[in-house]
Amino acid sequence: MATALSIIDGITHTLGRVLPYLMAMGVGFALLSWLSPGNKGRPWWQKRGLATDICYWLVVPLLQRYGRIGLTVAFTIYALGIQSPQAIVAFFDHGHGPLARLPFWSQLALYLVFTEFCLYWIHRAFHRETLWRFHSVHHASQDVDWISAARFHPINILLGTVSVDVIALLSGITPDVFLIIGPFATVSSAFVHANLDWTLGPLKYLLAGPVFHRWHHTPEHSRQNFAGTFSLFDWLFGTFYMPEGALPEHFGLGEERVPEGFARQILYPLVA
Numbered sequence: 001m002a003t004a005l006s007i008i009d010g011i012t013h014t015l016g017r018v019l020p021y022l023m024a025m026g027v028g029f030a031l032l033s034w035l036s037p038g039n040k041g042r043p044w045w046q047k048r049g050l051a052t053d054i055c056y057w058l059v060v061p062l063l064q065r066y067g068r069i070g071l072t073v074a075f076t077i078y079a080l081g082i083q084s085p086q087a088i089v090a091f092f093d094h095g096h097g098p099l100a101r102l103p104f105w106s107q108l109a110l111y112l113v114f115t116e117f118c119l120y121w122i123h124r125a126f127h128r129e130t131l132w133r134f135h136s137v138h139h140a141s142q143d144v145d146w147i148s149a150a151r152f153h154p155i156n157i158l159l160g161t162v163s164v165d166v167i168a169l170l171s172g173i174t175p176d177v178f179l180i181i182g183p184f185a186t187v188s189s190a191f192v193h194a195n196l197d198w199t200l201g202p203l204k205y206l207l208a209g210p211v212f213h214r215w216h217h218t219p220e221h222s223r224q225n226f227a228g229t230f231s232l233f234d235w236l237f238g239t240f241y242m243p244e245g246a247l248p249e250h251f252g253l254g255e256e257r258v259p260e261g262f263a264r265q266i267l268y269p270l271v272a
Contacts, residue, residue, distance in 0.1 A: 011062060018061045021183070025190050029146040033195040038210060038247055044195065047143035048260075049151075055262035056150040063154055067162040072169050092175055099172030111177050112229070115164045120233040122160050123226040131159075133269035140258035140265070144217045144251045146190040153269060161185075188229060193217075197247060204242055206232050211248070215241055219254035 030043060047053075072092070076082045082091055094100060099107060126135035134153040141148045152160075169175060192213035200209040208231045216225040224241035227233045234240040259268055 014061050014065050015058065017182075018057065018186070021186050022057060025146055025187065029190065029194050029196075033145070036197050038195045038197045038214060039249060042143065044145040044147055047141075047145055047147070049141055049143070050147065052260060052262050052265065053141075053147045053151055056152065057147070059262075060150045060152060060157060063157050064162055064165075067158050068165045068169075071158075071162065071166045075166065075170060092169060094176070095172045095174035097172040100174060104174065104176065107173050108177050108180060111168055111173050111181065115161075115168060116227065116229045117233060118164045118167075119160060120227050120237070122164070123228070124223075124239075126156060126160070127223055127226075131156075136253060136256065136258050137265040137268065139217060139222060139253055140260075141217070142252040144193055144195070144214055146194040149189040149193045151265075153266065155269070192228065199242065204231060205235050205240070206230065212242055214248045214251070217251045218248045219250070219252060221248075 026044070030045075033044070044050075073088060076088050076091065080091075082088050095107070099110070102110070123135075125131055134155045137153050138148075138151050138156065141151060165178075168177075192208050192210055194210050196210040198209050199211045200207055203209075204212055208225070208227050208229055212225050212231055213228075215221045221241050224239045225231070225234055226239055231240060259265060
């Protein structure tokens with residue numbers, strides 16, 4: 001009974017933090033895309049697949065929270081031999097080992113660079129044949145906007161952000177970084193998917209922006225612009241694409257077809 005109440009409390013807490021962000025971003029990006037749209041046309045609340053996107057926004061934050069906790073606890077119990085809940089909490093509370101002695105802002109910077117480097121290569125791996133079916137649901141959106149940002153298959157989440165976060169925690173990074181990284185990741189992911197014509201000027205070689213990432217969602221250039229935060233990695237590894245004076249216009253998978261609907265997309269990579 002206590003476990004069930006704890007899970008319910010965790011779900012309520014997670015959704016209670018996500019929903020205000022959704023409302024704020026809905027208003028904010030509606031205004032910004034009206035002022036400087038990347039693609040003229042329907043506003044985000046009229047986009048194709050809106051109901052599917054909303055389902056992902058309600059499920060993915062829970063998957064990230066409990067996936068991160070579950071994998072970290074499992075590794076701690078079976079690999080480190082730490083058994084009691086109190087001992088596990090104490091071990092991870094403020095980090096452990098040499099990394100825990102670094103100042104908080106140093107840990108935060110280290111986390112950002114390390115995870116972005118890992119996620120760049122993981123993202124590239126998901127564009128290869130073996131994992132593509134799981135990642136294709138993210139590219140199925142024909143109308144890319146900020147609300148498309150959460151459309152990721154659970155396997156994609158578990159092998160991507162969750163796994164990298166678990167490695168960071170096991171390496172000694174304090175869980176306190178997620179107090180800042182959580183909101184930052186939510187807003188920045190929505191930002192790079194937003195329907196904006198922002199190239200970020202000279203900063204485009206360092207930071208990912210809307211035009212940069214929206215090129216990645218075109219069928220012709222889906223194997224370029226993999227970075228979610230630091231476009232520098234694409235520049236370093238030869239996958240940077242930002243033609244001067246041009247904006248991406250057509251999104252989706254081209255001739256490939258992924259079914260619409262949350263449940264059908266979850267099943268698609270497993271049964272197709």
